[in-house]
């Protein structure tokens with residue numbers, strides 16, 4: 604992991620305090636169960652939901668969030684993301700069966716639902732937050748800018764590569 608440059612450039616006491624809070628918050632955040640993350644994704648999900656961004660693992664949001672999204676795919680963040688009919692059932696099944704059940708941590712806080720607005724995400728991404736608007740990342744939804752193995756459902760800390768500092 605390439606956190607070292609971040610730590611070395613964080614020199615003011617205020618930044619140190621903020622860093623300390625992030626580190627504690629990240630430790631307190633409930634871990635995502637690796638087994639849940641590894642639940643096999645049907646090819647139809649990869650194809651239909653992984654063409655504009657990585658196919659997000661179901662375990663990163665609760666069923667309520669996924670249902671919200673599935674109901675408004677014709678206007679999905681300004682895009683039409685309605686899947687081909689044969690794929691719909693499979694996608695819904697995958698998201699329903701493997702959704703996270705911890706509403707407090709993995710429930711979306713926004714409309715439309717987002718993984719990036721869950722309590723869990725905010726706690727684990729304190730350090731990365733500053734980089735979401737970096738031109739090499741573009742948007743928080745671009746997980747693979749930092750999680751190089753995101754396409755394959757790998758989000759472990761060892762696989763995080765932060766873009767170099769601005």
Ligand code: HEC
Pocket residue numbers: 651652653654655656659672676679680682683684686694716717718719720742743744
């Ligand atoms: C035509 C392109 C397209 C397709 C297909 C698509 N999406 Fe998206 N999706 C987007 C865009 C654009 C965003 C908003 C990205 C941003 O915030 O910059 C987004 C955002 C999301 C987010 C929120 C990311 C966050 O911030 O946590 C989720 C969850 C999501 N999509 C799920 C899905 C699912 C499930 C499918 C398949 C049914 C799907 N998407 C198919 C374009 C697409």
Ligand code: HEC
Pocket residue numbers: 604629634635659663718719727728730731732734735740742743744745746747748749750758759760763765
């Ligand atoms: C700007 C870089 C960046 C972006 C973009 C980003 N992350 Fe992360 N992510 C991190 C960092 C840094 C960590 C904390 C690694 C650690 O534990 O030290 C992390 C941690 C995680 C973890 C926990 C890993 C573990 O083993 O505990 C998951 C899961 C995760 N991110 C998913 C996502 C998803 C899904 C997205 C997109 C919606 C995303 N991330 C976008 C940088 C990023």
